[in-house]
Amino acid sequence: MVNTMKLQKMKKISRRSALYLLGGITGTILTPSLPLSKPNQLLERIDTLTQGVAKVEDKILLNLPEVAENGNIVKVGFEIKNPMVANNYIKHVYIFAEKNPAPDVAKFFFTPEMGICSATTKIRLSKTQSVYLLAENSNGQFLMTKKKVKVTIGGCGV
Amino acid sequence: MNKVKPRVKVPKKTVFGEIIEIKTLIRHPMHSGRMKDAKGEKIPRQIINTFNVKFNGRDVFGMTLEPSISTNPYIAFPFKVKETGVFDFEWIDDNRQKYSISKTMIVSKKK
DSSP states (O other): OHHHHHHHHHHHHHHHHHHHHHHHHHHHHGGGGSOOOOHHHHHHHHHHHHHHTOOOTTTTEEESSSSSETTTTTEEEEEOOOOOOTTOOOEEEEEEETTSSEEEEEEEEGGGGGGSSSEEEEEEOOOSSEEEEEEEEEEEEEEEEEEEEEEEEEOTOO | OOOOOEEEEEEEEEEOOEEEEEEEEEEEEBBBBBOOOSOBOOOBBBEEEEEEEEETTTEEHHHHOOOOOOSOOOOEEEEOSSSSSSEEEEEEETTTTTTEEEEEEEEOOOO
């Protein structure tokens, strides 16, 4: 009787300590890869923004160079075909860079007064990667597209 | 620190119904908080995080900037001409310092 109890106690302790050990190992494996943003992290970010609404890919023209010689200054332009009237206009446009330390690059706020939906800016890209564009229509629709940019010299310190 | 200076290009005379492009540039270092200086010490984050445009007091365009925007942020956007008025451009940085500039646009011809 005493023997079996002892045995059970031992089992319990050993299982718990094993779990601790496992947790410690996974922890050490996961930590070093955390600082850089991963594509999954970006997709999660997009999912929280769209909340599962399907994304349409047409009607967007994303203007990006195929090869960017200097990652510090990459010109991004976009144009979305939309009537831009009070009940149907593009409200927000998000730009993401999947492999930058922080995937968020910019968020644009549009109003029907602009006539067309387009804008241009200059961004930093840390390395070769895809740039994502997500647009939110006032009627709840989402548009998304992406384009790969090859970066020769990364924009250090993004 | 470099002097922050905004520059904006708006056509002075326009035609009613035309879609114009407005170009803006502001001289700003946009320190992302990841760069190191010559001594190897981190330069603290100091970026312009908000840009707003008003036309005759109404909000027409806005943008949230993140550290991934280049030094001296350049932003261009369209605008549909309907009336004569004044554009107010405003940039806000991490220290809540505001930089602003105003431009007048005149509709010279009605269709």
